[in-house]
Amino acid sequence: MTALSLLPRTTSFLPFQIGEVLREAAVTSVIPRFGRLGSDEVQEKSVGDLVTIADTQAEAIIAAGLTALRPRARVVGEEACAANPGLLKNLDRGEVWIIDPIDGTGNYAAGRAPFAMMAALLQEGEIVASAVLDPLSDRLLLAEKGGGAWLNEMRLVSCEQRPVPRALSGIISHFQRPPEMEAKAGTLADDGVTLLSTQRCAGFEYARIAIGELDFALYWRTLVWDHAPGILILEEAGGKAAHLDGTSYASSRPHRPILLARNKAIWDHIASAMAR
Template identity: 40%
Template sequence: MDKVAEILVEASAEVVEPRFRALAAGEVMEKAPGEVVTVADREAEVIIARRLRELLPLPVVGEEAVAADPALALALHSEPAAWLVDPVDGTSNFIAGRPEYAVMVSLVRDGRTVAAWIWQPATATSYTAELGAGAWRDGHRLTRAPAAADPAKWRGSVKSRFLDPDRRRTVEANTIAFGEITAGRHAAGIEYPDIADGALDFILYWRTLPWDHAPGSLLVSEAGGVSARLDGSPYRPEAPGCEDGLLVAADPATWERTRDILLTR
């Protein structure tokens, strides 16, 4: 666990942090319509993937490698184990000079996330989680207290961009039941720790790319929260396009109540 955490910190210091608020012309590119990537993303992924393979020789499913060859993501199901890498989570924030970005890795075995690492360079904060062993922030164990009983006191985020229009109208209309709905922080590596730390009580996601959600889902679950599909099945990392819809909450009761409120027509 410590060695992977070191890899993230060192790769971030080498090629990510020096480019924060210092990206040169030509160092930001479009990798797909509406999706951007920077040289920091690509260089960090190469460094992290190489060092992870040296540590444990497994396939590496990296966000940028999959953008070039989508078939690489099939290793999540075809191989007994694989590394998942998000070299710069929150790339749009990083490009804009906002500090809400992270570097993330997770280890998947037999379709389940068994270990996770999140490094937040702007605050030098490290989050780790291991299946059955707990969640940690800078070496201190995380235990998420249950949310208040009254939803009117809850603070959450609803990512409605990718919902179909009918469901979006339903969900957005139902947010009135909650105390505060935020736009989110545009980086899963910031938002999941916000739930584990108690800053948020729930988040509804729709598109669930595995490198974005595997690390934080394990972190929240091991801290006492819930990360599950809308049918109640526990989150499992899927290749892009396989599964949509994910509700993350502070505790089981909050998860159930949030789902009921948001999806009621």
């Protein structure tokens, strides 16, 4: 991807507004506690799934800020859903804010990067605006449905017409990977594809694909707060995100694998290899 035209920095541009809400929560709750969490400020929601005081406080700040932008929209945050899973019902009705206050909480709790902060607006189930923030570098990716994607103030422009490069590199997540997919992942490696370890932070990995640092990623668990913000950014930057059968991502199907690629040619190549 390359960067060209400037972001319209106006108070009425929704993705920019979302990004500013994320930045406020980062400065207030997330950055000050990074590397400074006490043992009583980290809890385990389930085995290996952590939540920190920064997650809950940041989610409250983001929820308030987004509600101010769209008062009639429902708010569905990762931490609120841990307490009330019923919030995930009817995501395809009306306007819904999706919040991941800290994506990569395990990294954050351990005092290491990467981690990200993400939010998206759904309208009747369609992702229409989103933002993904790296709080440590202030790298902010924004997208508007049909309006493009930006890295900070510069628009991302697709390189989708380029052919598949000879050497691809990407991620096939181990988390919840079906046993029958192990051999297929090995086949990709045999074909010269470099398989990298996931950083356990989807927001970081979406950003890398959108800006051309990574060619593809394949995930098996596709919870809406982990994927909706990044999907819009990737698609508006000329990439492709879809289930392995080619159907579009649906928040109502959180356990169907999703393949991301920086352009359609790469998506087709990896999907074909995984279908052999």
